[in-house]
Amino acid sequence: MAMDALAKVRDDKYPQISKSWRAHRENLNTLFSYPPDIRKAIYTTNAIESLNCVIRAAIKKRKVFPTDDSVRKVIYLAIKDASKKWSMPIQNWRLAMSRFIIEFGDRLSDHL
Incomplete structure (x- = not known):
């Protein structure tokens, strides 16, 4: 194996x-x-890593939070600000999307 x-x-x-x-x-x-086109779209986007980095940076700036709600607000605002900067297109997205439609067309039709 x-x-x-x-x-x-x-x-x-x-x-x-x-x-x-x-x-x-x-x-x-x-x-x-999954076919290679879909696998590549999944493992090369690093969306989760990027999001975690944004959250870590926002929390690291503030050492103490008075309430759980204040943590949620800081995280929400950090993600909102960061999402404005996320403009880099995913490489070969059209190719991957074509594969997604072939593989999962029935589930995607409502979202296209």
Whole structure:
């Protein structure tokens, strides 16, 4: 199995990778079952990483929050400000969208 081969090579230095991959095998199988166009759109957009970075930066500026509601407001405003700057188009989006329509056309028709 490819995962075992990877573990043999990398486990000495990075044991957590194969542990994590084994624990989340079902999710990985789902990802790898998609055609390459869709997989590339999923793993290259880094939307979650970008969002987490914005949230971390907003929270790091303020050490103490008086209430839980104040945290929510800071996060909301940080995301609102950051979303104005997110203008970079996703590479090969048309190609990926064509694949999404082929694979999930019935679910996308209401959103197009």
